[in-house]
Amino acid sequence: MERDWEKEVRRCSTCGKILEGEDYARTSFCSRRCREVDLMKWLNEEYRIREDASDGIPEGGWDEEPD
Ligand SMILES: [Zn+2]
Numbered sequence: 863m864e865r866d867w868e869k870e871v872r873r874c875s876t877c878g879k880i881l882e883g884e885d886y887a888r889t890s891f892c893s894r895r896c897r898e899v900d901l902m903k904w905l906n907e908e909y910r911i912r913e914d915a916s917d918g919i920p921e922g923g924w925d926e927e928p929d
Contacts, residue, residue, distance in 0.1 A: 874890070874891050874892035874893075874896050875890045875891055875896070875900055876891055876892075876896035876897070876899050876900045877892060877896055879892040879896075
């Protein structure tokens, strides 16, 4: 039983545009811009997680004393 590769639809990971087979072999994105968008998204997420981890102050802060 052969798989029908022709019917496999590959899409850009950022905008969802359908990719040509050869393009997809090089990258998962339809353009360099989409690749950078995805990279920045990933980096921002990573940065945010690290910031949260190094900063254990709860909402409202520590120095707010109750009456
Ligand atoms: Zn795209």
